Amino acid sequence: MAEVKLSQKDRMSVCWRHQFLQGSWNYERMQNGGWCYAMIPAIKKLYSSKEDQAAALKRHLEFYNTHPYVSAPIIGVVLALEEERANGAPVEDTAIQGVKVGMMGPLAGVGDPVFWFTVRPILGALGASMAMGGSIVGPILFFVLWNIIRMAFLWYTQEFGYSVGASIAKDLSGGLLGKITEIASILGMFIIGALVQRWVSISFTPVVSVVTQAEGAYIDWANLPAGSEGIKAALEQYSSLGAAGLNVDKVTTLQGNLDQLIPGLAAVALTLLCCKLLKKGISPIAIILALFAVGIVGRLIGFM
Amino acid sequence: MGGISVILVILVAFLAGMEGILDEFQFHQPLVACTLIGIVTGHPAEGIMLGGSLQMIALGWANVGAAVAPDAALASVASAIIMVLGLSGGSADAQTAISTSIALAVPLSVAGLFLTMLCRTIAIPIVHFMDAAAEQANFRGVEIWQLLAICLQGVRIAVPAALLCFIPADAVTAMLQAMPDWLAGGMAVGGGMVAAVGYAMVINMMATAEVWPFFVLGFVLAALGDLTLIALGAIGVALALIYIGLKDLAKQGGGSGGGSGDPLGDILNDY
Numbered sequence: 001m002a003e004v005k006l007s008q009k010d011r012m013s014v015c016w017r018h019q020f021l022q023g024s025w026n027y028e029r030m031q032n033g034g035w036c037y038a039m040i041p042a043i044k045k046l047y048s049s050k051e052d053q054a055a056a057l058k059r060h061l062e063f064y065n066t067h068p069y070v071s072a073p074i075i076g077v078v079l080a081l082e083e084e085r086a087n088g089a090p091v092e093d094t095a096i097q098g099v100k101v102g103m104m105g106p107l108a109g110v111g112d113p114v115f116w117f118t119v120r121p122i123l124g125a126l127g128a129s130m131a132m133g134g135s136i137v138g139p140i141l142f143f144v145l146w147n148i149i150r151m152a153f154l155w156y157t158q159e160f161g162y163s164v165g166a167s168i169a170k171d172l173s174g175g176l177l178g179k180i181t182e183i184a185s186i187l188g189m190f191i192i193g194a195l196v197q198r199w200v201s202i203s204f205t206p207v208v209s210v211v212t213q214a215e216g217a218y219i220d221w222a223n224l225p226a227g228s229e230g231i232k233a234a235l236e237q238y239s240s241l242g243a244a245g246l247n248v249d250k251v252t253t254l255q256g257n258l259d260q261l262i263p264g265l266a267a268v269a270l271t272l273l274c275c276k277l278l279k280k281g282i283s284p285i286a287i288i289l290a291l292f293a294v295g296i297v298g299r300l301i302g303f304m
Numbered sequence: 305m306g307g308i309s310v311i312l313v314i315l316v317a318f319l320a321g322m323e324g325i326l327d328e329f330q331f332h333q334p335l336v337a338c339t340l341i342g343i344v345t346g347h348p349a350e351g352i353m354l355g356g357s358l359q360m361i362a363l364g365w366a367n368v369g370a371a372v373a374p375d376a377a378l379a380s381v382a383s384a385i386i387m388v389l390g391l392s393g394g395s396a397d398a399q400t401a402i403s404t405s406i407a408l409a410v411p412l413s414v415a416g417l418f419l420t421m422l423c424r425t426i427a428i429p430i431v432h433f434m435d436a437a438a439e440q441a442n443f444r445g446v447e448i449w450q451l452l453a454i455c456l457q458g459v460r461i462a463v464p465a466a467l468l469c470f471i472p473a474d475a476v477t478a479m480l481q482a483m484p485d486w487l488a489g490g491m492a493v494g495g496g497m498v499a500a501v502g503y504a505m506v507i508n509m510m511a512t513a514e515v516w517p518f519f520v521l522g523f524v525l526a527a528l529g530d531l532t533l534i535a536l537g538a539i540g541v542a543l544a545l546i547y548i549g550l551k552d553l554a555k556q557g558g559g560s561g562g563g564s565g566d567p568l569g570d571i572l573n574d575y
Contacts, residue, residue, distance in 0.1 A: 019328045024434075024453035026427035033431045037450040040443055050441045057438035057446060061431065068327055116366035117506045124359050126533050127335050131356030134349045138356060139339040146330055183544045185510040186518050190540035192503050193522025194533070199360050200503070201496035263527045270497060274504030275511075284505060285374055285417075288410050288498045295494025300486050304493045 003087050004046050006079060006162075013041040015158050018075055021068050030065035035075075042079055046086035056082070059093050066104035067111025072154045074103045076161020084165075110181050118188040119149065125195055200267035204254040204304060211250045218245045305345060305392065310469045312344035314462050317381045321461030322454055324377030324420060332377035334358030334409075341384040347391055354387055354402050355380065358409055361495070364502030365413075373505070375416025377461050383409035385468045386476060393477025400488060404480055407491035410498070419460045427453050518543060 017038040024033030036057060043056045066074065077099055085091035127142030219237045224230035237245060244250050258265050277287055298304030305313070316337065323332040330336055335355045342351010358380055365373040387405040391398065430453045437445025507519070518540070525531060525539065 020326060020450065020454060022325050022327060023322075023457070024427045024430055024450050025325055025424055026431055027424055028428045029431060033427070033434050033446075033450050033453060036434065036438070036446055040447065044443065053441035053443075054439060057441060057443075058435070061435055061438055112366070113510055117364070117509050120366070121363045121506060122533075122537060124333065124335060124363050126537075128356040128359035128363075129533055131335060131339070131352045131359070133356075134353050136339070136348065136352060139335045139352060142333070142335050143330060150328065179548060183548060185512070185515050186544040186547060187537075187540045188506065188510050189515045190518040190522035190543060191533075191537065192506050193519040193524075194526035194536045195360075195363070195522075196500070196503050197523045197526035200500045202493075203496075262524070264523065267500065268523055271500040271503050271507070274500050275507050278501075278504055278508050284501050285410070285414050287501050288374075291497045291501070292407060292410065292491060292494035295492070295497060296487060296490030299490035299493055 004083070006042055006045060006083055010041050010045050011079065011158065011162060012155075014038055014075060014079065015072070015155050017041070018072060018154065018158070021071060029061070029063040031068075031071075032061050032064050035064045035071075036060040038075060039078070039082075042082060046082055059096060062097055062100075064100055064104065066108040067115065069115055069150060069153055070107040070111035070157070071104070072158040073161035074100060074107065076158040076163075077103070077165060079158075080162050080165035106177065110177050113181055113188065114184040118184040118191075120146070121188070121195070122191050125191070125199070129198075196267050196271045197264040200264070200271060202266040202270060202304070204258070204266070206254045206303060208252045208254055208257055211252070212248060213244070213250050217241065217250075218248050305388070305469055305473070309345045310466070313341055313385060313469060314466050316340045316344060317465030318458035318462040320377040320381050321458040324375060324416070324461065325423070325457040326454070332380065334362055334376060334380035337377070337380040338384040341381065341388065345388045345392075347388050350387060350391060350398050350402060351384055353398075354384055354405055357402065357406055357495070358383065361406070361409075361499050361502055363499070364505035366505075374410070374413030375420055376413065378416025378419065378464060379409040379413035381461055381465050382412045382468055385465060389468075389471060389473045389476040390480045393473035393475075393480075400480060403492040403495060404483065404488060406495045415464075416461070419464075420457070423457050423460050426456060430456075 017040070018034075020037060021031050021034035023037070025031060026033070039056075039060045043053060043060070047053045047056055078096060081091050081096055081099065085096075123142050123145055127138040130138030130141065132138075219234055219241065221234070224233050262268075274287055278284060295304065316331075319331040320337045321332070323329055331340075335358075338351045338355030338358060339348070340351075342348045342354070345351075362374075362376045362379070365376055367373050383405040386408055387401045390401040390404070430449050434446050434449045437449065511519070521543065522536065522540065526536065531539075
């Protein structure tokens, strides 16, 4: 009997279908339907008898759940195992299920922080900051970059899994994955720090003090020269006095005082408070609704 | 809204619903979904701005393990449609329409959450039909049930979107205009703060004592307005690489120097 091999076309077909992994996500066996759907081109190629095909389909409808992208190296390994089995190697059902279950846990632990909590917030924030100014480049940049990264990852890690076969499972606990996760969490925390500073906006409006400034500390609007000379004089004084020189009274708001400590101090305090509340098991939705309520009340009493 | 616009909106909603579960192409992210709805209804600029603002709020929304995040798909599609209705009803100005839509997006994301839980429950009998098809080596059967399950998730968003399209535009505008200033302003204030919740979700996922200093660095450096996000990203990557490199070096140094006074520990470290 000639050896059956999965061609590159077969593997690409599996890779394409693998994108629909979560389509039939269910509370019973989670991603099992999508996994089986992705395996179909390989099963068709490897097994010709009806009994073998039915057994393979059932084998791949077992419980499965991981991050949808890092599932790619797993399916690569399973393709290699199925190929060996079809060619007569003694690969048991339990071995295949064992590889799937053994890899899905640790890999999901890498996929979540890397994709959902590092790459997506960074690309999303980049696109969103452009989009808020009304630029179409923002959404396009986000969409294109994300999908290039995603598709390249899906294909190359699936090929990697396929080429190393079962031996990859041994490397999982090794240093590389840990290192990737560590780099992602450092980068992620750094960027989140920046985002908190830039995009969480709180401003307290109460006035702390109103001071009448000494002569010379403000622009004396009544005694400026007439015409364009006056504008020039005013601008010159403005550039040396700063914004406080525009009026006789210097108004200090609570916000101004806080910003002198560190700009964005209130934002970071709010974020840390949210961290604490989330850790106590309070639902994010409840916190979001509460923040809107605080905003409305704050506005009503003129505090924010 | 014209007939073609409505059909295109429903199509975008369908894509967003599918992606809400697949999480691959990202059609459900506000940045993409709101932009597309803005384009097909003739309000591209407002759609993009709404998408950008909502994206900032939704950055940390992701389903991990047992934690269930608000649903971005329904939030972005429905709030974009409401914004468009407010705009095409005439007099509501773009800024009010955008900031009220942001506030509306939050309760919508909760509604979307219940719908997706419903779909995930309906998918249980679907995989039992797959089992039956597998029993007979019926490839077609397995494929059809899988595609049906995906379409179900699309319909989850497409139906509410279609219903919203038939609300008369002047009703939405009237509602927006009837909103008192303190309510609209307060919602805008709240909208500025809710981004913190998403960021907090990310922090809780990744924070260890070791990486907190990087949070502080990012926070302080971001106050320098000249640094763009790309520049900050480059600094972040550089810091991460330097840190990991030094840490490796420290490990090796500790081993060969034998300075720790713990030979067994050194051997283990080397190993």
